[in-house]
Amino acid sequence: MEQEYPSPLLEAAVARLSSLPGIGRRTALRLALHLLRRDVSEAVALGQAIMDLRRDIRYCSVCHNISDDEVCPICSSAGRDRSTVCVVENVRDVMSVERTGQYNGLYHVLGGVISPVDGIGPDMLEIDSLVERVRAGGIGEVILALPATMEGDTTDFYIYRRPEGVAGLRVTQLARGMAVGNDIEYTDELTLGRSLLQRTPFGV
Amino acid sequence: MEQEYPSPLLEAAVARLSSLPGIGRRTALRLALHLLRRDVSEAVALGQAIMDLRRDIRYCSVCHNISDDEVCPICSSAGRDRSTVCVVENVRDVMSVERTGQYNGLYHVLGGVISPVDGIGPDMLEIDSLVERVRAGGIGEVILALPATMEGDTTDFYIYRRPEGVAGLRVTQLARGMAVGNDIEYTDELTLGRSLLQRTPFGV
Ligand SMILES: [Zn+2]
Ligand SMILES: [Zn+2]
Numbered sequence: 001m002e003q004e005y006p007s008p009l010l011e012a013a014v015a016r017l018s019s020l021p022g023i024g025r026r027t028a029l030r031l032a033l034h035l036l037r038r039d040v041s042e043a044v045a046l047g048q049a050i051m052d053l054r055r056d057i058r059y060c061s062v063c064h065n066i067s068d069d070e071v072c073p074i075c076s077s078a079g080r081d082r083s084t085v086c087v088v089e090n091v092r093d094v095m096s097v098e099r100t101g102q103y104n105g106l107y108h109v110l111g112g113v114i115s116p117v118d119g120i121g122p123d124m125l126e127i128d129s130l131v132e133r134v135r136a137g138g139i140g141e142v143i144l145a146l147p148a149t150m151e152g153d154t155t156d157f158y159i160y161r162r163p164e165g166v167a168g169l170r171v172t173q174l175a176r177g178m179a180v181g182n183d184i185e186y187t188d189e190l191t192l193g194r195s196l197l198q199r200t201p202f203g204v
Numbered sequence: 205m206e207q208e209y210p211s212p213l214l215e216a217a218v219a220r221l222s223s224l225p226g227i228g229r230r231t232a233l234r235l236a237l238h239l240l241r242r243d244v245s246e247a248v249a250l251g252q253a254i255m256d257l258r259r260d261i262r263y264c265s266v267c268h269n270i271s272d273d274e275v276c277p278i279c280s281s282a283g284r285d286r287s288t289v290c291v292v293e294n295v296r297d298v299m300s301v302e303r304t305g306q307y308n309g310l311y312h313v314l315g316g317v318i319s320p321v322d323g324i325g326p327d328m329l330e331i332d333s334l335v336e337r338v339r340a341g342g343i344g345e346v347i348l349a350l351p352a353t354m355e356g357d358t359t360d361f362y363i364y365r366r367p368e369g370v371a372g373l374r375v376t377q378l379a380r381g382m383a384v385g386n387d388i389e390y391t392d393e394l395t396l397g398r399s400l401l402q403r404t405p406f407g408v
Contacts, residue, residue, distance in 0.1 A: 005299065006270045006277070013257040016250040020235050031224050033295060035258050036270075043258030046220040047251035053217040054239050054247030066210045066240075073210070091237060095209065 005029075062133070064109040064126050066091050074106060081105040083140040087130060087159065089113050089147060093184045097145060100193035105143070108133065113151040114158055122158055131165045141170040143199055147183050148174075172199040209233075266337070268313040268330050270295050278310060285309045287344040291334060291363065293317050293351060297388045301349060304397035309347070312337065317355040318362055326362055334363065338370055345374040347403055351387050352378075376403040 005011040010032055017028035035043045059065065060072035067073070074080060074094075084105030088094055094107050110125045133139065144159065146152035160171055175198035184192065209215040214236055221232035239247045263269065264276035271277070278284060278298075288309030292298055298311050314329045337343065348363065350356035364375055379402035388396065 006295070007261060007272045009253075009257045009261055009272065010270055013253045016253040019246070019250070021238050022231070022234075027226070029296065030226075032257060034225050035254060036261060038258075040258050042223070044255050046223070047253075047255035049213075049217045049220040049251075050239060050254070051248050051251035053213045053236060054242075054244050057211060057213050057240060066214055068211045068213065091210070092233065095233075 063107045064111060064129070065094050065107055079104070082138060084143065085130075085133065085139055085141070086143040086145050088145050089152070089184070093145065096185050096187070096189075096192060097196070100189050100196060102193040102196045105141075110146075110155070113146055113149075113155040115151045115154075122155075125155075127159060127162070130159065131162055134166055134169065135164070139169065141172060142166050143196075144171065144173040145184065145196075146173075149183075174199055267311045268315065268333070269298050269311055283308070286342060288347065289334075289337065289343055289345070290347040290349050292349050293356070293388070297349065300389050300391070300393075300396060301400065304393050304400060306397040306400045309345075314350075314359070317350055317353075317359040319355045319358075326359075329359075331363060331366070335366055335368060335370070338373065339368070343373065345376060346370050347400075348375065348377040349388065349400075350377075353387075378403055 005014065010029075013032045013035075014025060014028045017023055017031055018025045020028075023031075035046070058067055058069070060067040060075055061070055062075040063072060065072050065074065069076075081104050085108050086097060086103060086105055087108045087110060088097065089110055089112060091109060094109060097103050097107075108126065108130045110127065110130070112120050112125050114120060114122055114125070130142075134142065142159075144156045146155050156173060159166060174192075174195040187195070209218065214233075217236045217239075218229060218232045221227055221235055222229045224232075227235070239250070262271055262273070264271040264279055265274055266279040267276060269276050269278065273280075285308050289312050290301060290307060290309055291312045291314060292301065293314055293316060295313060298313060301307050301311075312330065312334045314331065314334070316324050316329050318324060318326055318329065334346075338346065346363075348360045350359050360377060363370060378396075378399040391399070
């Protein structure tokens with residue numbers, strides 16, 4: 001055979017699947033051949049779910065969490081403490097904090113952390129919109145729940161020092177009960193919940 | 205939040221992705237969020253490739269390898285030795301043998317091996333069609349290239365003993381240079397190629 005795979009259709013599926021992070025060509029081939037053994041309806045549903053997700057997903061205009069509405073259920077909930085904003089790196093981290101059951105405030109999803117090595121500057125993150133939220137009033141505490149990494153610390157300091165920003169508010173960060181160098185999503189629920197309860201004033 | 209994910213679209217994509225083998229819900233979430241960070245066109249192309257693969261793929265009517273035509277390029281090639289048929293478990297194994305560059309005959313893809321534990325009997329495999337191919341004439345050697353496992357051995361013996369089957373032909377099997385218990389796809393190309401060259405008469 002001149003081509004690696006016996007079918008351009010298979011070749012295309014393997015190429016697309018292996019463009020996903022952590023999926024090499026061998027795994028992609030395994031997934032593709034698995035799909036070939038299942039019902040057509042199953043493969044169609046998977047393909048459709050992927051397309052629908054990317055085409056139709058929306059983000060909350062307030063906190064930038066994933067949302068099917070203009071404002072997400074958390075931001076529009078009457079039962080949440082609207083004076084506290086927990087700043088997280090990404091959508092996964094919102095889910096992680098929610099699962100602890102220890103937090104009843106709002107969120108602000110930055111969409112990343114400052115990383116000069118990766119070319120990610122503050123202007124590429126939702127930091128301006130955080131400052132605007134704070135300046136609009138009604139917020140008494142900002143909890144910095146960013147990763148316990150150098151990039152997370154850098155971002156913490158950047159937000160803390162924004163002159164027109166969070167100064168005058170209570171600014172806290174998660175207790176460093178979580179292992180240094182770890183991402184939030186890999187911290188177990190108990191530890192993460194305790195870190196939330198024991199959050200400490202920032203800069204102390 | 206009452207639901208685990210902030211969006212039914214995300215929930216649906218994670219559910220579908222995590223139905224794939226080796227992909228848990230955490231990995232599925234990671235893949236879904238990765239797709240959200242990429243261009244719409246990329247997610248659409250992935251979804252479409254998955255649907256097209258399953259809906260439009262065809263199998264060679266002779267050897268049952270994946271093929272975009274009624275008869276695959278190997279079976280219809282003038283340059284291949286039509287008197288030798290290499291019997292393999294699945295499509296991946298055809299690719300593995302092709303990559304050795306040591307084989308120029310035809311194939312027969314069984315679609316599995318006999319496994320009473322998994323409820324896979326001979327009637328669920330392409331064994332009848334192999335016997336028909338052999339009875340139609342023109343085949344001088346059948347190479348059994350099934351996994352070096354108990355299931356592979358069972359299937360070897362079943363094919364070998366089919367009374368109206370391969371008796372009278374030269375029946376060989378891959379030299380057991382490959383580690384016992386290993387699948388063919390995990391055998392490196394050099395070892396697999398040597399196993400092909402040193403194939404031995406079956407039953408000796
Ligand atoms: Zn929101
Ligand atoms: Zn064929």
